[in-house]
Amino acid sequence: MNAAERYLTDHQDRFVDELLDFLRIPSISALPAHAGDVARAAGWVAARLVSAGLEHVQVIPTAGHPVVIGDWLHAPGKPTVMIYGHFDVQPVDPLHLWSSPPFEPAVRDGRVYARGASDDKGNMLAPILAIEALLQAEGALPVNLRVCFEGQEEIGSPQIPAFVAEHRAQLACDVVISADGGQWSESEPIILLGLRGGCGVQIDIRGAATDLHSGMYGGVIQNPIHALTALLATMRAPDGRILVEGFTDAVRPLSEADRAAIAAVPFDEGEYRAAIDVPALFGEPGFTPYERGWVRPTLEINGIWGGFQGDGIKTVLPNEAHAKITCRLVPDQDPTQIVQLLIDHVQRHAPPGVTTTVTPLRFTARPYLMPADHWVNQEVSAVLRELYGREPYHIRAGGSIPICMVLLEHLGVYTASFGFGLEDEGAHAPDEFFRLSSFAFGQRAYVALLRRLGARTA
Numbered sequence: 486m487n488a489a490e491r492y493l494t495d496h497q498d499r500f501v502d503e504l505l506d507f508l509r510i511p512s513i514s515a516l517p518a519h520a521g522d523v524a525r526a527a528g529w530v531a532a533r534l535v536s537a538g539l540e541h542v543q544v545i546p547t548a549g550h551p552v553v554i555g556d557w558l559h560a561p562g563k564p565t566v567m568i569y570g571h572f573d574v575q576p577v578d579p580l581h582l583w584s585s586p587p588f589e590p591a592v593r594d595g596r597v598y599a600r601g602a603s604d605d606k607g608n609m610l611a612p613i614l615a616i617e618a619l620l621q622a623e624g625a626l627p628v629n630l631r632v633c634f635e636g637q638e639e640i641g642s643p644q645i646p647a648f649v650a651e652h653r654a655q656l657a658c659d660v661v662i663s664a665d666g667g668q669w670s671e672s673e674p675i676i677l678l679g680l681r682g683g684c685g686v687q688i689d690i691r692g693a694a695t696d697l698h699s700g701m702y703g704g705v706i707q708n709p710i711h712a713l714t715a716l717l718a719t720m721r722a723p724d725g726r727i728l729v730e731g732f733t734d735a736v737r738p739l740s741e742a743d744r745a746a747i748a749a750v751p752f753d754e755g756e757y758r759a760a761i762d763v764p765a766l767f768g769e770p771g772f773t774p775y776e777r778g779w780v781r782p783t784l785e786i787n788g789i790w791g792g793f794q795g796d797g798i799k800t801v802l803p804n805e806a807h808a809k810i811t812c813r814l815v816p817d818q819d820p821t822q823i824v825q826l827l828i829d830h831v832q833r834h835a836p837p838g839v840t841t842t843v844t845p846l847r848f849t850a851r852p853y854l855m856p857a858d859h860w861v862n863q864e865v866s867a868v869l870r871e872l873y874g875r876e877p878y879h880i881r882a883g884g885s886i887p888i889c890m891v892l893l894e895h896l897g898v899y900t901a902s903f904g905f906g907l908e909d910e911g912a913h914a915p916d917e918f919f920r921l922s923s924f925a926f927g928q929r930a931y932v933a934l935l936r937r938l939g940a941r942t943a
């Protein structure tokens with residue numbers, strides 16, 4: 486055992502106490518009443534970074550919640566690595582479903598129960614402790630290091646693009662390691678390569694100036710709800726294929742290697758169906774469920790409204806109908822271009838006898854894909870192989886983590902995910918917990934990863 490590893494073992498009780506302290510701060514970014522708590526969490530993180538031995542630690546205000554940065558840049562010729570995480574947490578309701586109060590962390594059976602335990606306080610504290618162990622026990626880090634911890638991830642990081650653009654010099658690095666993530670299971674590691682992007686539109690259809698009597702006008706004028714459903718049916722085929730002209734033109738074809746990597750990820754259709762209680766899976770022909778969920782684009786109607794919805798009947802001819810549609814996008818689709826294709830499609834298929842308008846929604850995220858053979862993925866894979874004794878699955882995620890694209894666009898660097906949360910830990914849900922074994926494991930894993938990255942030259 487090296488000095489840093491021994492330091493981690495010797496100080497584990499203190500580290501757990503510190504995690505509990507951190508978890509007592511109700512840093513809910515979504516609720517304005519907790520803005521002071523988010524700021525308090527930022528201060529806690531900054532103080533913890535200073536005591537770990539990092540330099541130039543600052544809490545930087547934004548128009549929203551603050552960001553904490555710091556660095557240690559004394560490894561000439563070595564790569565500069567930035568560690569990312571977030572100290573804000575999700576709201577806690579419904580409170581009655583918690584077995585113990587969400588901000589009074591409780592340790593039961595080797596797990597700490599509290600809001601933010603897994604997402605992301607336990608995960609983001611692990612690299613800080615790894616850094617402390619290396620600096621205190623060995624006097625130096627194997628790489629140049631920066632940290633960037635934000636307090637607004639759970640509300641979509643609204644001020645982060647501007648923050649990154651304004652602080653390019655203080656964030657400059659060769660690669661980002663995100664401590665906001667997880668593994669497949671306690672025994673199966675993953676490399677997260679890609680995230681889908683997204684965009685959306687709202688469609689509004691108007692007929693007459695007011696609702697009308699269906700006996701007097703029915704059959705004589707167009708019904709906006711029928712017009713809307715006819716229009717929507719032109720956008721996606723009954724078998725799930727997207728019919729919007731040009732929609733999939735930019736989709737990068739899947740290589741045999743991509744398909745093989747996805748096929749290697751365990752999938753049990755029965756379990757999957759049972760977990761969400763659906764009678765059958767559904768999706769674009771010719772693709773497996775993971776392919777549909779990770780590397781194929783989607784077009785989904787998220788909401789549709791109009792007309793009479795009360796008890797009984799109302800023989801009315803409604804005068805308006807509406808739908809909200811969002812898409813998940815994959816490389817190399819561009820959200821702005823896709824929104825234009827949706828607008829063109831709606832205009833081309835606009836039903837007669839009504840007025841159709843289509844408006845972009847305030848939701849755009851570009852898809853993200855990190856090369857599987859990127860040098861950092863090679864090192865992350867090597868560490869995971871050593872720690873787990875098996876090859877990591879190469880997975881992608883169906884959702885979006887906007888910070889990854891922000892860092893790629895503004896700093897030109899990829900973000901590799903290196904976290905130790907597990908899916909059963911109730912992130913965003915009641916009784917969120919983090920395994921203390923994962924907490925300690927994550928610290929050792931970060932020491933191992935930093936050592937490996939330090940064996941590289943910049």
Ligand SMILES: [Zn+2]
Nearest residue numbers: 604605638665
């Ligand atoms: Zn998170």
